[in-house]
Amino acid sequence: MGKFKEKYQITPKYLSKPSKRRSGIKMTKVRFIVAHDTGNKNSTAIGNIGYYQNSRNDMSASAHIFLDDKGIWECIPALTGTxxxxxxxxxxxPNDNAMYGYEANNCAIAVEYCYGDNINANEAYKRYVWVLAYICFKFGLNPSKDIVGHHILDPQRKSDPKSGLAHSGRTYEQLLIDVVKEYEDCTKEEEDEMDKITVMVNGKRMENGLLDSRAGITYVPVRAVSEALGARVQWDSKTNTVRIEKR
Structure with a gap:
């Protein structure tokens, strides 16, 4: 498995177990993700987890992850534990079984999006998109197929995460598109730093295979330059440059 760009920290803040909200029963596998919002405008991630903890023996409804503009917290292990x-x-x-062949409670990670007038929607949304993409990476899920909104699984009763996203003018459809983009960006292999060198051709800098006489340092992969020019490459350790002699 490759690497995933770690833009944010996921902080464990586990509910006590055993309790109604956190049984401690292990998932046999992670097959998909259910995207939620809290449905409680202006409530924060920490506030929701605190409420869950205080009412852990009164109600059973729960989720794995809560996030807002300040951070991402996990109250039932998913990414920070088994x-x-x-x-x-x-x-x-029935829709979870029809779509994925499993009950959501048994094989899906629940992610809760916090929203409201006191929450920076842009920052919360960025964390929402990133953690959904990261879960896909962590468990080998397809970001274009293996995320589903709660409103799709329970359309008669639920509207999340559409309702929370709409607070800042966003849509569920855009969320799915943005998660795919985030996944691609965070799994994109960065060019090896050892392959980044300054290239000079006839005293001029070379950028992306083109001669560039502008000032400043330009980086290009030496292998790409060599193959493109069919040139002889010589490393100058004193100037930290590669000089290319055309054949």
């Missing part, structure tokens, strides 16, 4: 079950979609709803 994944455990959370209770976030009613068992009698």
């Amino acid at each position: 994944p455990e079950k959370a209770w976030h979609v009613l068992y009698e709803k």
Whole structure:
């Protein structure tokens, strides 16, 4: 497995177990992700987790991850520990089985998006997109197919995450597109730093295979230059440059 760009930290803040909200039962596999919003405008990630903890023996509804503009917290292990079950979609709803062949509570990670007038929507949204993409990477999921909104699994009762996203003029459809883009960006292999060198051709700098006489240092991969020019490459350790002699 390659690397994933770690833009944000995921902080564990686990609920006590055993309790109604956190049974401690391990998931047999992670097959998909359910995208939620809290449905509680202006509530923060830490605030929601605190409420879950205080009511852990009163109610069973739960989720793995809460996020807002300040951070990403995990109250039931998924990314920061061995994944455990959370209770976030009613068992009698059929769409999760029809789409993925599994119950959401058994094999899906639940991610809760916090929104409201006191939450920076742009910062919260960036964390939402990133953590959904990261879960896909972590468990080998397809970001274009293996994320589903709660509103699709329980359309008679739920509108999340559409309702939360709409608060800042965003749509569920755009969320899915942005997660795919984020996944591609965060898994894109960065060019090896050892392959980045300053290239000079006839006293001029070379950029992306083109001669460039502008000032400043330009970096290009030496292999690409060599192959493109069919040239002889010589390394000058004193000036930290590669000089190319055309054949």
